[in-house]
């Protein structure tokens with residue numbers, strides 16, 4: 610699953626007949642078929658409970674699908690592939706998921722864990738390449754001066770930038786973000802989405818973002834995918850998101 614093996618515009622994430630039924634019987638995803646191309650910026654829209662998080666979490670196996678397949682770079686993602694997957698697919702969360710009592714740099718270095726083996730996973734030893742990558746990521750996110758500060762000393766927007774720096778330090782080919790701006794104020798939301806877009810454009814990292822705000826989805830995405838009741842009910846460009854589409858997805 611090397612990112613270099615696949616050209617911009619080729620299918621990078623191929624989802625076929627994907628369904629997820631939770632143990633309580635709730636069908637959160639219902640026969641979803643979709644292709645996401647290398648380098649695309651895709652926004653997933655839909656009301657609360659539509660299945661957006663379940664979909665995004667199925668891609669990196671935080672959720673185990675009930676049936677169907679997901680191929681990444683042409684390879685079916687199976688239980689055995691998790692190590693590759695953990696390197697290749699980075700994830701950004703609504704609540705940032707930083708280790709609060711660790712420094713910013715230490716948090717960003719966590720992005721390198723997928724490259725460690727055995728004992729290195731338990732007592733990770735970060736080499737100078739790891740540290741250089743982490744510092745370069747912080748530099749790019751404009752928060753290098755916070756490297757030695759505890760993560761919980763930062764504002765929400767700064768914490769999300771640390772989380773993005775951690776994701777970048779992972780050197781992923783795919784970036785997933787589950788409501789990355791839902792806990793941020795409107796101005797900070799724009800800053801964070803601008804950063805995700807810039808990384809998408811500059812590095813060609815395929816980006817899939819769950820966004821419940823339709824206006825932001827239309828502004829940032831190359832393509833919008835709409836979920837309702839676990840079904841994919843819309844797929845198209847931001848321009849194609851008409852009033853009718855809005856009604857279909859949100860009503």
Ligand SMILES: Nc1ncnc2c1ncn2[C@@H]1O[C@H](COP(=O)(O)OP(=O)(O)O)[C@@H](O)[C@H]1O
Nearest residue numbers: 631633635637656657658659660661662663664
């Ligand atoms: N672990 C779980 N167990 C049971 N039901 C769940 C679980 N996680 C999510 N659900 C349900 O699955 C549906 C889709 O949830 P989710 O993917 O979180 O939607 P969204 O992110 O669009 O709000 C919802 O009805 C939700 O309550």
Ligand SMILES: [Mg+2]
Nearest residue numbers: 661662663788
């Ligand atoms: Mg969600």
